[in-house]
Amino acid sequence: MQANTLITGATLITMDAQRRVIRDGALAFAGDAIVAVGKAADLAGIEAGKVIDGGGFLLTPGFVNAHVHITETLIRGFVPGDLPFDDILGKWVIPLYKGHSPAEQAVAAKLAIAAMLRTGTTSFIEAGTIIAFDEVMAAIAGTGIRARAGRWTEDRAWDPAADAQALTRDAFAALERDLAAYPQDGRRIAAWPILIGHMTATDALWQRTADLARRTGTRISAHLSPVGGDAAWYLAQTGKRPVAHFADLGVLGPHLNLVHMVHVDAAEADLVARSGTHVTHCPDAALRSGYGVTRHGLFPEMAAAGVNIALGTDGADNHDMMRVLSLMASLFRDAREDRSLFPAHRALEMATLNGAKVMGLEGTVGALAPGMKADFVAHDIRRPEWVPLTNPVEQLVASADGRGVHSVWVDGVRVVANHRCTLIDEGALQAEGQAMAEAILARSGLPLVSEWPII
Incomplete structure (x- = not known):
């Protein structure tokens, strides 16, 4: 057997069918695919163009971030954390989003991707809040990451004078154009x-988009029920909770990923399970935003019913999936006083295999x-938080974070080496991002809210 690269002497968390954890292991890849995984002694006969000493490293699959707002990065830290949910969205986040120029959105996206790559994320699903879609897609194409992204799409006519049919027609036409321009045809970014x-899309747009996803083999991802407002709106408008209404529309199914899903009831959870609809949970964002996830969340019940639950980082505050892993393996143990809920190995499945399924x-x-695919991460286990190394899975989730990520490969290309992105000029990007962020905030007219003086 021949390979381009052989990494030998590493510890491997394979996530393969047997969930093997291999000490003194080896991994070989050729082109964009893995060709062999096993004990180093068993792979010693492989002829490789490059041999890397993996001693002192733990290899894992790349993480899949199933929900992230990549164009929110330039307003990191600016939005007050203690405001009501509707105020945060309506008075801060959305106006700030829409105040970005296309160039600013592109830089924000690259900053988010650099942060994800540096902490081991190799694939992500964007949250559907890109406005300058073509500019952002062009900017991220050369970063090396794997992604599925969508433009900001809504069509509900909140203004009674608006042409509702035109809003739906234009929104759907834009989606069709995007899928034609960036097809899911094997390319990394589509x-x-x-x-x-939430409640921003009409029934007609939901049904047409579901049909489009089914016809093209793509997927829909959408926010739903982080707080109780979505359920209250649908009950008032349709007489049913949102998931039940979506079931009536015929839009549930394996093509759909519903994000947050904190304020759902048992009947909604059952509909999700029976339809094969995916759910992405963002525990860090839920806790920071005060959604009430530990009191209301039915994630243990959904998991027990067979719902495929993936994980996401959501907004700009955190792009490190390893921090999300640690929270996922903790919060429901405390909420339910049950240490059996979401152990480390289940949380790791959510961040890898379950995200891949979404x-x-x-x-x-x-x-x-x-x-x-040769999408994998090398964690430096010579760092203090890794020593002594006894149970790699437990320590990956409970002890480590993304700062220990040394190198990352996507499609067999080394996109992070020695803690730095190889395809992104991080220094220039950070300087440009800082200047743009200051300009955005200056022209927003919004105050910098801080309990302590910043001088």
């Missing part, structure tokens, strides 16, 4: 028909196994 969700990439990414 467009999906992503909807904002993306429609099961069997392609999410595990270290022959035939899978």
Whole structure:
């Protein structure tokens, strides 16, 4: 057997069918695919153009961030954390989003991707809040990451004078154009028909978009029920809770990923499970935003019913999936006083295999196994938080974070080496991002809110 690269002497968390954890292991890849995984002694006969000493490193599959707002990065830290949810969205986040120029959105997206790559994320699903879609897609194309992204899409006519039919027609036409321009044809970055969700899309747009996703083999991702407002709106307008209403519309199914899903009831959870609809949970964002996830969230029940639950980082405050992993393995243990809920190995499945399934990439990414894409991460286990190393899975989730990520490969290309992105000029990007952020905030007219003086 021949390979371009052989990494030998590492510890491997494979996430393969047997969930093997291999000490003194090796991984070989050729082109964009893994060709062999096993004990170093068993792979010693492989002829490789490059041999890397993996001693002192732990290899894992790349993480899949199933929900992230990549164009929010330039307003990181500016939005007050103690305001009501509707005020945060209506008076701060959305106006700030829409105040970005296309160039600013592109830089924000690259900053988010650099942060994800540096902490081990190799694939992500964008949250559907890109406004300058073509400019952002062009900016992220050369970063090396794998992604599915969508433009800001909503069509509900909040203004009675608006042409409701034209709003729906134009929104759907834009989605069709995006899928034609950035098809899901094997390329790393492709467009999906992503909807904002909540109550912003009409029934007609939901149904047409679901049909488009089914016809094209793409997926829909949409926000739903982080707080009780979505359920209250649908009950008032339709007489049913949102998931039940979506079931009546015929839009539930394996093509759909519903994000947040904190304020759902048992009947909604059952509909999600029976339809094969995916759910992405963003525990860090839920806790920071005070959604009431530990009191209301039915994630243990959904998992027990077979719902495929993936994980996401959501907004700009955190792009490190390893921090999300740690929270996922903790918060419901405390909420339910049950230490059996979401142990480390289940949380890790959510961040790898389950996320791959949401993306429609099961069997392609999410595990270290022959035939899978060479998307993987090398964690430096010589750092203090890793020593002594006894149970790699437990320590990955409970002890480590993304600062220990040394190198990352996507499609067999080393996109992070020695803690730095190889395809992104991080210094120039950070300087440009800082200047743009200051300009955005200066022209926003919004105050910098701080309990302590910043002088």
